[in-house]
Amino acid sequence: MSAEKIQIFDTTLRDGEQVPGCKLNKKQKLEIAAKLDDLGVDVIEAGFPISSPGDFDAVNAISKLVKNATVCGLTRANKKDIEAAARALEYAVKPRIHTGIGTSDSHIIHKFNSNKEAIIERAVEAVAYAKSFVDDVEFYAEDAGRTDNAYLAKVCEEVIKAGATVLNIPDTTGYCLPYEYGNKIKYLKDNVPGIENVIISCHNHNDLGLATANAVAGAINGARQIECTINGIGERAGNTALEEIVMVFKQHKELNLYTDIDTRMLTELSQFTSETMGMIVQPNKAIVGSNAFAHSSGIHQDGVIKNRETYEIIDPAEVGVNESSIILTARSGRSALAYRLKNIGFEVTKNELDVLYEQFLEVADAKKEVVKEDLERLMYQFNQTVETKFA
Known part of the structure; x- marks a missing residue:
């Protein structure tokens, strides 16, 4: 038909x-x-x-x-x-x-x-x-x-x-x-x-x-x-x-x-x-809300990073959104942290990620959201610690 x-x-x-x-x-x-x-x-x-x-x-x-x-x-x-x-x-x-x-x-x-x-x-x-x-x-x-x-x-x-x-x-x-x-x-x-x-x-x-x-x-x-x-x-x-x-x-x-x-x-x-x-769109509004393609739960983030369709039925590009958002919070897991670090130019090993993740959680517990500047500061402090250790 x-x-x-x-x-x-x-x-x-x-x-x-x-x-x-x-x-x-x-x-x-x-x-x-x-x-x-x-x-x-x-x-x-x-x-x-x-x-x-x-x-x-x-x-x-x-x-x-x-x-x-x-x-x-x-x-x-x-x-x-x-x-x-x-x-x-x-x-x-x-x-x-x-x-x-x-x-x-x-x-x-x-x-x-x-x-x-x-x-x-x-x-x-x-x-x-x-x-x-x-x-x-x-x-x-x-x-x-x-x-x-x-x-x-x-x-x-x-x-x-x-x-x-x-x-x-x-x-x-x-x-x-x-x-x-x-x-x-x-x-x-x-x-x-x-x-x-x-x-x-x-x-x-x-x-x-x-x-x-x-x-x-x-x-x-x-x-x-x-x-x-x-x-x-x-x-x-x-x-x-x-x-x-x-x-x-x-x-x-x-x-x-x-x-x-x-x-x-x-x-x-x-x-x-x-x-x-002058009418604000609620963040969780279907299709066009700012959170419509945002993920903060570690389980959801891991799934979306592996395959977008695990937790998204719409490709964001279909409605004019560049990409899904991985929002870092205290609920985020290691895969989300590694993904966001890679996006801003930092490749880390599994061992490095284990150490960074514990430091990340300390920051995340004190903030609603961990942003790019926080990650850059985290990596700077991590690298300083490594340099001091092997100096």
């Missing part, structure tokens, strides 16, 4: 920028958009045009800049929002309007003070109106994760009839378990007439730490677009992390799913986005 493509929909500039303290100016947005286009994302959600004049201007500028990816603008299910998005996207080579409405009982009752029939009417009207401006219309059923499947299927059926080309099934609160979310996508595939003619999209939040797992479950069950952000940035606990979902598909070839992302750019773009948005 030939592999199928998963489209990568990046919403760093929309959902990611909604995080407190992460506001970007137009220049910064354009820089990130250009890098996303080079990365190979299929869709860039550039912003929410009606939310402010600045956001409208940024979406408009991005639509002029981006040449490869589809440029998308978010709206609510009303005409003013949709008109603003259409104007902002007028220069885009491939424009998309992303419109929708909440479909869970919680949203229908408490947010809209409405009923299920009226929500379907508003959804259909919004999609049809957006379709009058652009050919590519994505519909989001907000809080789909907590929406009854039968009702969700009915909403999807009606918006497909109205002209939707993409169906976004968000787990807005990050509540679903992977099997639940996967079953929801499968239910829609099996029960919505015409769904074979549209793309199902996953938009997963990370409130329970399951965003990437849920997105994978969605793709396994038929979704062919994943909505994600660089570093997993986003509302509350964040979104599916682009770098994670892309590398899941790259590693698990048995899934027969692939993306067009140039993974060698991931680490650089992660760092750039972190610095630009």
Whole structure:
């Protein structure tokens, strides 16, 4: 069976920028958009045009800049929002309007003070109106994760009839378990007439730490677009992390799913986005964290030195990292010490290593990490002792 493509929909500039303290100016947005286009994302959600004049201007500028990816603008299910998005996207080579409405009982009752029939009417009207401006219309059923499947299927059926080309099934609160979310996508595939003619999209939040797992479950069950952000940035606990979902598909070839992302750019773009948005990437963050390819345990270090695949499933070069890091601590063994000494130009015999290792442990017990300068000092003192002994 030939592999199928998963489209990568990046919403760093929309959902990611909604995080407190992460506001970007137009220049910064354009820089990130250009890098996303080079990365190979299929869709860039550039912003929410009606939310402010600045956001409208940024979406408009991005639509002029981006040449490869589809440029998308978010709206609510009303005409003013949709008109603003259409104007902002007028220069885009491939424009998309992303419109929708909440479909869970919680949203229908408490947010809209409405009923299920009226929500379907508003959804259909919004999609049809957006379709009058652009050919590519994505519909989001907000809080789909907590929406009854039968009702969700009915909403999807009606918006497909109205002209939707993409169906976004968000787990807005990050509540679903992977099997639940996967079953929801499968239910829609099996029960919505015409769904074979549209793309199902996953938009997963990370409130329970399951965003990437849920997105994978969605793709396994038929979704062919994943909505994600660089570093997993986003509302509350964040979104599916682009770098994670892309590398899941790259590693698990048995899934027969692939993306067009140039993974060698991931680490650089992660760092750039972190610095630009002022959001630190946690060291143990999968794929792009500073410790993702760092080893400090002696057992792990010995294995990696002998064969990288003993403790690494990803070649660091695949994501733009030069090499694995052997971090010297009091947990490190002789092989790691010899490896690091060799890297800075010191070849030692087994007997010399035995002596040096005891001296190394004294330093390591007093510090969190033994660095290059410590090793050079250790070798200098060792050589001085040897010279004195044989003088």
